[in-house]
Amino acid sequence: MKKDEDLEEMEIDLGDSIDPEESENEEEPQTLWRAQPSLDEEENIHTSTLVEISDTKPLINSRDPRGINDCLKVGFEDVIAEPPSVRSGDRIWIWSNAFFEVSRVWIYRIVTVLLAIPVSVISGLLFAILNCFHIWMVRPCIQCVLIGTRWLQSFWSIVLHVTVVPFLTSAGKCCGGLGVHLTKE
Template sequence: MNTMIKGEEAEEVEIDLEDSSDSNGEEPETLWRAHPSLEEEEDIHTSALVEISDTKPLINVRDPRGINDCLKVTFEDVIAEPVSVRSGDRVWFWSNALFEVSRVWVYRVVTVLLAIPISIASGLLFAILSCLHIWIVGPCSRCALVGARWLESLWSVVLGIVVRPFYTSAGRCCGGFSVHVARE
């Protein structure tokens, strides 16, 4: 796409293709990064709600509330050998490697097969529930509360006339009892 948006100028990006072993112990730099120009930062006047994209995934924070902390499973959490009984070092090493590889790849395969359909179904379900709550449940409950205002006042009168004197008298009758616990 060759069109310019808001007068943006084309910016050259330098790509470092040299071998990472030639870096002499220095940290490798990011291969490509376009630094935002000051003009772009000054021209953007958006609220905090607009800056957060609904469609842009948060790659670094996938479980920000720690919902699935119980699923942080390592090899040592599942398989552990006591000191008295030990397998060979190579068996332990390959078992660990195969556990980690199979855990990661089976999870990836299952998420490829199920993540998109389940996320679409969940999105549809939550959208339908939100729509029903906003347009049906909320207004109907408001109408019921407005229409039942007389019932609320009647209920408070019934509680004040019938129930309150009963519990007040029962409390006064039982208030005379005292219990003393003595240890022998």
């Protein structure tokens, strides 16, 4: 690219620049993009794995990496909304929001405790049966049909190239010179 062209410059602040004007306390600025140093192993000897597992620190960061369930991202404001002309008290709105979020989270957790493992086992069994059926029955049958009808595929390809392709090629060349101009009346 030429430097003469108008380019919009974008400045990205990573928060690690050391300007005397920005650092008033003469402390080193914290860099948020660097990994924090790990603790010594001696300090973690008495920590059990149950203490490390909590609701605030998820074991798996991305549980929906492909965005399959984006439609389920529902918040309180998506379900309940008050127009400006009709409003309840602020305390009622805050408590309603809190009860909505708590009941949504805890009912989901209770239902998943009851259903997650059985549904996972049934789904795994179903997918295993479907995979086995497809690998050992459907695909070999398709291959047998394709091997047996290879002559038909070749014959059909020849028929298309002899009859249809010349007609479509000539129609394309005839219509290729046409132009459409739209005017506003």
